Amino acid sequence: MKINWGTYIVIAFALFISFIMYFVLKVQSDSKYDNDLVVEEYYKHDVHFQDEMARIQNAHDLKEKPAITVDTKGVTVSFPAVFSPNEIKGTVALYRASNKKFDFQVPLSFTDSASLFIPKDKFVGGEWYINMEWKYEGKPYLTKEKIYIK
Structure with a gap:
């Protein structure tokens, strides 16, 4: 054939x-x-986009901004001396776009100085996104940054 x-x-x-x-x-x-979404409820999150932009603009308008620094021991979030540590309320959300199992949140709580230290052992090496949401004197702020942990 x-x-x-x-x-x-x-x-x-x-x-x-x-x-x-x-x-x-x-x-x-x-x-x-694993092919999860970065945000579970994308459309509900998108509805509050304008509010998020206003909080980002509030943080951008600050003369002295909080700083996020990465070193060999971990990540430090420090606020300028202008801010009273007792009046800062909020959270720091850290997430990996590659795997949501590593995502975690840390509340902004300060003792004497206005700095928060997150040890390196809580992180897996790679690219991390930090969303820091806080209120100071009743005004909401949002800072978004990308860091790389070795």
Whole structure:
């Protein structure tokens, strides 16, 4: 029996589609290829976008801004001396875009100085996003930064 060139094309397409479907099913079923969203409820989060922009603008308008520094021991969030540590209320949310299992939050709580230290052992090496939301004298602020932990 002789096979013509049309049959070879159909066989090639069938093999190609099988090859692609194998990898699609493998990625969807294997947990090491986790493909979660960065934000669970994206549309609910998007509704408050204008409020978020106002808080970012409030932080941008500050003459002296809080600083986030990374060193070999960890991450330090420090507020300028202009801020009274007792009146700063908020949270620091740290998240990895690659895996939400490593995400965590730390409340902004200060003792004598207006600085917060997060030890390096809480982090996995790589790129991290920091969202620092706080209120000072009733005014809301939001700072977003990207850091890299070695």
